[in-house]
Amino acid sequence: MNSRKKNVLLAAQRLFIEKGFSSTSVQDIIEEAKISKGTFYNYFSSKNECIVAILENVKEETSIKRRELLVQQNDADLNILVEQMTIRMNIYQDQNLYPIIVSIIHSQDLELRDLVKMNYLEEVNWLAKRLVDIFGEQTKDIAVDCSVLVLGMIQQLQHPWIRQYTKVSTEKIIRFVMRRIETIIYEMARTNDSLLKRPCFELNTEEKLLTKDEISKQLESFYLKEINSLKLKEIQMIEYILEELNREQPRKFLLEKIVPSLTEAFTNTSLEHKSTMIIYHIWKFLDRI
Amino acid sequence: MNSRKKNVLLAAQRLFIEKGFSSTSVQDIIEEAKISKGTFYNYFSSKNECIVAILENVKEETSIKRRELLVQQNDADLNILVEQMTIRMNIYQDQNLYPIIVSIIHSQDLELRDLVKMNYLEEVNWLAKRLVDIFGEQTKDIAVDCSVLVLGMIQQLQHPWIRQYTKVSTEKIIRFVMRRIETIIYEMARTNDSLLKRPCFELNTEEKLLTKDEISKQLESFYLKEINSLKLKEIQMIEYILEELNREQPRKFLLEKIVPSLTEAFTNTSLEHKSTMIIYHIWKFLDRI
């Protein structure tokens, strides 16, 4: 990246930190960076592409610092993990990234949303792996669940409206949450109390995206083949989903409501395995409309 | 509210559920409701005021249903609590409210943000109270912390990217989280491991908002009075905060970073009590810029 472009990026970053992403116009950026509009759109095809570059920098920075911390250290040292987590939280806070991330999650921009999603899932998986490092192999099957719980607790305690009443720094919050997880994790492992399917969680980035019609076809063939083992309610749900998928514009909010019920219906039945992939593809599809 | 206005509200609600809040333009709403722009702005002074009305309806609906559930029932029955929580989660999901809430939280609209904040804090307090109902008086001092943890865990497990890999319904998620809290809560009570200051948490809505100058003056007089008991680092922090408060436009992101360090510096010292209120007012001030 040439230094001129880097300069624009830094200017944008300054403004985003100060005024937030959506309140910063492209006009503001080009004034701050002292370039013309043409140049900006020569470097970035949109304001979003500009934030993508920033997010990628941040990711790089985080993972370098984290790896440095582990050099010559014990994997199983909880203090190191806390430091590693603190790094990310602090970068996010310093650079005011939470509001940006959140607005991306609910935006329409597919490419951007996918980037943030990947970052997020990588973080979940990274933390799960580190939890196993610390709490041992017996926690492997519930580590992803724990990881999600940890991130949820931390995020809530970091919420500006809660921080107003909190006594402490990011690190103290993380330590507080880790004490909670220590209490929970062994019992979860013992009772194998897990909500998340680990196999699906492994990120396979080159995975093929199925079209609406392909999904619809797969679901229909599953339906026809297994119709004798299906209960009435399941039949109704599948028929409904098919109907919705066959509209030109399937209604996301309806499918999002019905698909979990279907998943649940098949949980711990002989059809669970066969249905998992189809349902997974429906979700992937919903995610991109 | 007249039926015509109610009709507009329903139309708006339909569109928000389908397309989301920010992707629904006022134009869309007036077409759906078959009214003219003038009428819309006669009923609501802005698009935001329209969502306020919807959020208030939802709050009303939730609290009625929840109260119904408790009639003639045992306070300490965990199943009732789970049902009560499920109600809210389901309404939020059905009506696609999460993205709306989230975008409000990071919006500039003070009135709207305050409404959502109040709703949120009420929910935290309500849940804390219900946790005490169930787990007993000994959990009183850590109930607010637990409440926040519960909400954080649930919210994360409800996240669309996580739900993709989740086997289950909202209710199962809530039960899963409640099992975790059961494991945690007694130990927290025993060790009194708490991050949140309960006294501040009680909502006093008529509380006076101090201006920037009033806060600055209070902090300065605290500083002058206590200067002999202050450590160097504390002095530097206070001086810095004063400097920032005295700018015409104090930079929120800088203060947000420095204030928690100050809070922490005073935790468990003789100055904790005296500093708490000032710091609280600084937070309140940051919240409205």
Place this chain on the structure above:
DNA sequence: GAATATTTTATACTCATAGTATAAAAAAAG
């Protein structure tokens, strides 16, 4: 160093959307 290619600038444009203004028409109230 001249010719060519590229990057940058300035400026004017389109398009979408929130919100305002207003005069005429319709409906309600007295």
Place this chain on the structure above:
DNA sequence: CTTTTTTTATACTATGAGTATAAAATATTC
């Protein structure tokens, strides 16, 4: 039936993303 209020239609302002383009500045190549 007259007056007041509400509603409609329509045109307007303002903001901000993104496009288009011609001229100027800079870099590359021979």
